[in-house]
Amino acid sequence: MPREVTLVDANLGNLNSVERALVQVGASVTLTDDPNVVATSRMVVFPGQGAFGPATQAVIDGSMGAALRMVIGRGDPFLGICLGMQMLFESSEENGGQEGLKVLPGKTKRFPDGMKLPNGRPFKIPHVGWNDVQPSGDHYYFDHSYYVELGDSSDLMWQTSYGPIEFPAAIRHENIIGCQFHPEKSQTAGLRFLRTFVLGGRS
Amino acid sequence: MLKRRLIPCLDIKNGRVVKGVHFVGLRDTGDPVEAARAYDLQGADELCMLDITATVEGRQVFLDVVRKVAGQVFAPLTVGGGVRRMSDVRNLLMAGADKVAINSALVTNPHLVPQVAERYGSQCIVAAVDVRRVPALPGEEKPPYEVVIHGGTRSTGLEAIGWCERLAELGVGEILLTSMDCDGTRKGYDLEITREISRRVSIPVIASGGVGSLEHLREGLADDGGMADAALAASIFHFGLYTIPQAKQFLGEHNIPVRPPELNRGY
Structure with a gap:
């Protein structure tokens, strides 16, 4: 039986590639923008790209935000x-x-502007490209100007x-997994990451 | 640490790759979907597709190609060519592009940048800037570079470095810098302008135009060369001269930080 995954379409970008990557690793995907469907899902993937701004605020403050909190609070796997x-x-x-969903302590900060690196290059923003993660050393594709500073x-x-x-x-954190990189754009490593989530609900 | 990217670029005309494609062990079809899939499987860090068709029908064909390619790869996809207004950006993103390259419209309609940035984020805007060297005026130490548009057929009078700084302020996420003087020569990137812009501008720079050998890729990316964050090339990969893993191995051996070649799709 394929794992049933609900992919949340909060109008924060094109989700085709995330959907295709989940299908590739064996998930049966329901793509929905309906908070009622999300609220009753047993495994949820919530992608987003672009800017933290009016569009995200509408999600956070609206019924979709309530549905996401419900899934997380219930303990179902969430990515x-x-x-x-x-x-x-x-x-x-x-x-x-901007205010977030506040299910985890911490905040999102911008990479510092105007810095020089020791090799003479400017510290460029956004952080675009493939970077290694520790401890595994595997490479994933990133494209972002803001990063999370954990409260815990x-x-x-x-x-x-x-x-x-x-x-x-x-x-x-318990049933919650989050990634700053784009697993759907990270070739083999990204598919492996998604497969682990889909199979185990953890990565 | 962040690795330097290697980006094969496909120029598409009427739905076909122009310049021809000869992969080792693959049929020569000129089919962009097959080419993109092969590069993805070889572990290209990103793919770039540029539409060089000038007709309305050609645009529709191109959107269809983008859709098919996006449905075959698990790597970031940058797409451009003829992007003039918000609806062009939206159509490309909806077809599966991750980033949209905007060229002439940056000059003719710079307001497009903040509009796209607000809706989709800066990270999805790549400014495609074509430059060429112009003769120095009396009193000028070095000949300056100017920005050209419409495939190099129109001069803009804009000085290249200042223009790239302005684009970064406007909110583009990356600069794809192509030297018209070097493009197609296979003599290497224009290292001088690539280095100047990479050093001065606070967003990533993709070097483009002129690659004929692996050494040219190295020069474009090296701290003592072009200092670019990514290297784009077309013909050296299309003609099967080198594979992506060969290029990465060469760069790695010459102290350019690259993601190790990915050799299979086992996961």
């Missing part, structure tokens, strides 16, 4: 991808300050460094 992970925390610095360091699952900044590449 937040990129902006979908950042939204789990208390707040974001983006767009003059025991939520750290994998760490990545970019220039002088160390940040969580993936987080884990």
